[in-house]
Amino acid sequence: MAIVRLVLDVLKSIRGPSIIDLAEKLSELKGINMVSVKVNEVDVETLTLTVVIEGDNIAFEDVRNVIEDMGGVIHSVDEVIAKS
Template identity: 45%
Template sequence: MPIRRLALDVDKVVDRPDLITLACAIENVPGVGSVNITVTEIDVETIGTDITVEGDDIDTDALFRAIERVGAVLHSVDEVVAGDRIIERVLRVR
């Protein structure tokens, strides 16, 4: 079953990699069509980011290696969308 979207929590140190380098490393992974990186937190030494990756059949192992190779750290996988199409999350009313 092809992986279509991943939402990731990724941290990096302040000075490296810069966000462009991180985005390019992710975009070069097989199956990745687009990437969005949003800074969520800035500390003295680290920057927290939310990363959304979409594509037709994302090579998740290569993606995780690419993030680590440029010096960032994957904290968690917060969303996975798989299958023939992307289904948007529906918020439930409680």
């Protein structure tokens, strides 16, 4: 089974890389064709983001590693589409 779409709820520090940097870094991963990052809420120190990723074979662990390296944490996985 290959993951072809992920929708993630991500918390990211306001400090550090921008959402543009995050989207660009995620889009560089193998198997990813499209990344969308939307700001849902701005708090004093954090951004609440919806990250939508589409591709042919998304490696979830690689996605998680990039998000964490960029100062974020996955709060929840809100949607997954996989195909064989």
